[in-house]
Amino acid sequence: MARASVIGTGMTTFGVHDRTLAELFAEAVFPALDDAGVGTTEVDALYFGNAMGGQTENETHLAPKLASHVGMAGIPAQRFEDACATSANAFKHAVQAVESGVHDVVLVGGAERCTPETGLDTAAMTRVFASAAHRQVEQPTGLTFPGAFALLTKRHMYEHGTTEEQLAEIAVKNHYHGSLNPRAHFGRDISVEEVLDSPVVADPFHLMDCCPFSDGASAVVVVSEDAAESFDGDPVDVTGIGHATDVVPMADKAHPSTTQSARDAAAEAYDQADTTADAMDFAEVHDCFTGAEVMATEAIGLFEDGGAGPAVAEGRTRLDGDIPVNPSGGLKAKGHPIGATGTAQVVELTEQLRGEAGDRQVADAQRAVAHNLGGGAATTVVTVMEGRA
Known part of the structure; x- marks a missing residue:
């Protein structure tokens, strides 16, 4: 309903x-x-x-x-x-x-x-973004969000064997999708080699693993x-919408790379919609960094823990794959104007489920899920939408 x-x-x-x-x-x-x-x-x-x-x-x-x-x-x-x-x-x-x-x-x-x-230049804007981190514990250390998500991603790599090449495949995939989206900030084909050759921002992230301002x-x-x-x-139709939070500061999280708020919000959204992750035809997730897409797709149930990296490398999340992720180009290529990102995901779900997405249209899309996080995955909102036959 x-x-x-x-x-x-x-x-x-x-x-x-x-x-x-x-x-x-x-x-x-x-x-x-x-x-x-x-x-x-x-x-x-x-x-x-x-x-x-x-x-x-x-x-x-x-x-x-x-x-x-x-x-x-x-x-x-x-x-x-x-x-x-x-x-x-x-x-x-x-x-x-x-x-x-x-x-x-x-x-x-x-x-x-x-x-x-x-x-404001990049350094000043990075400082503004960091205001979402814990004021007494995280900000004084100079922790920025590239560093925060790098820490989460490194833990995921340690536990599951996720590689820098798999992260780079996410950037390549999302830039390709962005090339099909006339409203995207970036829209051109790139290669894994280009991503890995770009400057390191916060290990394991290279510049091209990061979304733009x-x-x-x-x-x-x-x-x-x-x-x-x-x-x-x-x-x-909006059939489910879940909202959950996690611990701040990040060091107090029960587990660094599970992004628990996303798991809780997804469970709530799927329960309301009387559906499961397996029924989703595509997803828009919050890929502020390539590692964030890995953790998001696992958290909302599209892949088992540790399965997202191999799935990307196999092409499963591309537009012609079995579960397209970020057909809009995601934050990585579409762009990330902070306050506009959540409803931009809803725009993409709506256009896709109407069959109006043009060159990036997901074939026969009937159900989809959007995942939008805030801070160091301390807040997540997950939305399930369905088209009308």
Whole structure:
């Protein structure tokens, strides 16, 4: 049974933009409303995701600002912040709002500017990202998120034999998928050798194992299952959505590489949807680093522990494989404007399940799962969606 339905999607290209947050968000919002056949006066609430605007641009109290900018002043508008899981959490609350009858139509999305167009260089932006780490335990050591996920990945390599070449295959696969996505930050073919020859950022990650800083916005229109029939948009149903957290700081995790919050959130989402990982036709997962994709696909049940690295090397997660992962290009190639990433995954699931993904279309896709994490895998939101026959 559907908990809610997505009837409209909109998304900017991800990359470097010289526009304001408000302008970027509007560029995603109006196509989403047009797609849904919903007017601005029919939207009951705005749930907006932005993680870093207060630090990067001195922009706070963003929800009413952006509601005003898109012609929706007066409606309830709320900003969500949950590190990289920001707009996935906003989406969860939108689903709950329409399911419970609090609202009939919710506009939900996110926007972020993370490139030097904000006036911050890479070092400064890396410091901003590190604010999601533990203030007293992790930040004083200089631990950045490349270092954090490198630690998790090295443990996975030690336990399961995952190799740098297998990690590089993920980058190659996602860049190929990105080359088929006109909204992706990066879209070109690369080789395993190019990845392994790129500079080391944090062992075992080379530069091309890491996702880029991106600017961009995404938006979706969420309605109740019954209300979906009242609008023109082609509905895709949300059948399950799980949300869980893990211990912070990372050193206190029960096990470094199992990403327990993802396992708990996935179990909740699959249970709500009355389905299993085996029934998923494809997945969008949070591949901020290539090692993160390995751990994510195992955590949400697509592969047994230790099985993701070999599966990638065998081509199973490519677009023509038996379980495509990140047909959008993922964060690695599509890009990662923090507050926009969660709903961008929902955009991809919706377009794929409608059969509207063009050159990157997954054949006969009926069910899919999205995995969006925040911080050092301390928060994870997992969403299951299904198309209508």
